[in-house]
Amino acid sequence: MTDLPAATAASSRPDGRASPGLRARLPFLIPLVVLAVVAAYFYVGLGRDPHVVPSVLINQPVPELALAPILGRDRGLTTADLKGEVSLLNVFGSWCVACRVEHPLLMAVAGQDLVPIHGVNWREPTPQAGPAWLARLGDPYTLVGADPDSRAAIALGVSGAPETFVIDRAGVIRYKHTGPITADDWERTLWPIIQKLRAE
Amino acid sequence: MTRRVLSAAAVLLVALFLLSGTGHAGGVQPDEILSDPALEARAREIGRELRCLVCQNQSIDESNAELARDMRILVRARLQEGDTDREVLDYVVSRYGDFVRLRPPFQTSTYLLWCGPALILMAGTIAVVVFVRNRARTRDDAARPLTDAERARLAALLRDQPR
Numbered sequence: 001m002t003d004l005p006a007a008t009a010a011s012s013r014p015d016g017r018a019s020p021g022l023r024a025r026l027p028f029l030i031p032l033v034v035l036a037v038v039a040a041y042f043y044v045g046l047g048r049d050p051h052v053v054p055s056v057l058i059n060q061p062v063p064e065l066a067l068a069p070i071l072g073r074d075r076g077l078t079t080a081d082l083k084g085e086v087s088l089l090n091v092f093g094s095w096c097v098a099c100r101v102e103h104p105l106l107m108a109v110a111g112q113d114l115v116p117i118h119g120v121n122w123r124e125p126t127p128q129a130g131p132a133w134l135a136r137l138g139d140p141y142t143l144v145g146a147d148p149d150s151r152a153a154i155a156l157g158v159s160g161a162p163e164t165f166v167i168d169r170a171g172v173i174r175y176k177h178t179g180p181i182t183a184d185d186w187e188r189t190l191w192p193i194i195q196k197l198r199a200e
Numbered sequence: 201m202t203r204r205v206l207s208a209a210a211v212l213l214v215a216l217f218l219l220s221g222t223g224h225a226g227g228v229q230p231d232e233i234l235s236d237p238a239l240e241a242r243a244r245e246i247g248r249e250l251r252c253l254v255c256q257n258q259s260i261d262e263s264n265a266e267l268a269r270d271m272r273i274l275v276r277a278r279l280q281e282g283d284t285d286r287e288v289l290d291y292v293v294s295r296y297g298d299f300v301r302l303r304p305p306f307q308t309s310t311y312l313l314w315c316g317p318a319l320i321l322m323a324g325t326i327a328v329v330v331f332v333r334n335r336a337r338t339r340d341d342a343a344r345p346l347t348d349a350e351r352a353r354l355a356a357l358l359r360d361q362p363r
Contacts, residue, residue, distance in 0.1 A: 051256075053253070053296065053297065054297065054299075056294070056296065057295070063295075123266060123270075149270055150266075150267060150270030150271070151270075153267070153270075154267075154270065154271060154274055154292070154295055155295060156295070157295040157296045157297070159253030159254065159267070159296070160254065160267075
């Protein structure tokens, strides 16, 4: 075989038939293409948090809420309270570690009076737990309602705390943030949305 | 004798295993159960259709998450208020989206999900048929006697082989 002229070896095989061209080799590429597609899917899927469920409530009015006040306050929270100005609705609990992480940011926002933050105090083990937590760490909320049996949480499609809804002047949910709000989330996402909604 | 004891033990183990089933891993608590067995049966049926949002691969019927418990209680409260099964399911879906249903509905966004297995099976069948046919053709090709030209080429090649 080694003594065959190079030109002959390239153009034809010793049996006289043409060497397999690109066309003949194409079927072997199919598994490679399939692998690439599947790999791309998995790569995208790896970067996604399965606990972030896209809310179906975006652009829908806040559901009917009539939450009792928490201990130490005489006003609770109703749907009507969420109309009239752009506001945040934050679902939190004293049992929730991520809420504690988020808490300083909410305090800063409330301290600078950037936007009213209303709270849904979700599923406290005792009526004292939520108010005690706020007394210890500071209370950033304009209005707070208690939700001991998850009625409001379910109505809002909440799957975990904290979750924060941006509500427009008409009382319509315009954005939902799942998990603690970081300084980055605030600057890049939430604050621009609030300003945009105010300009509407 | 020992053999009979062993098989009896095996049967017992299997029976225990089957009996433990679902519901054993937490799920519906005694204090949630409705006094009306018909209503409770409907609540169970609905509970098995709904995904627990906390431990996402369990239904709310089997989950021991607090949110799942509250959802079970809500389902029961709605049934007691006279909601139909459909209305209860629709309410929860209206809050959480189709994601909350453990059996996704057949719609445009889920065509691929439902038809995927059948499509893959079809593609596999086609691939097997093509492969088998090709192989049969190659075998026929190999069985064909060499032509005179091929014979001459082969002889030349063999002659040129270095010893």
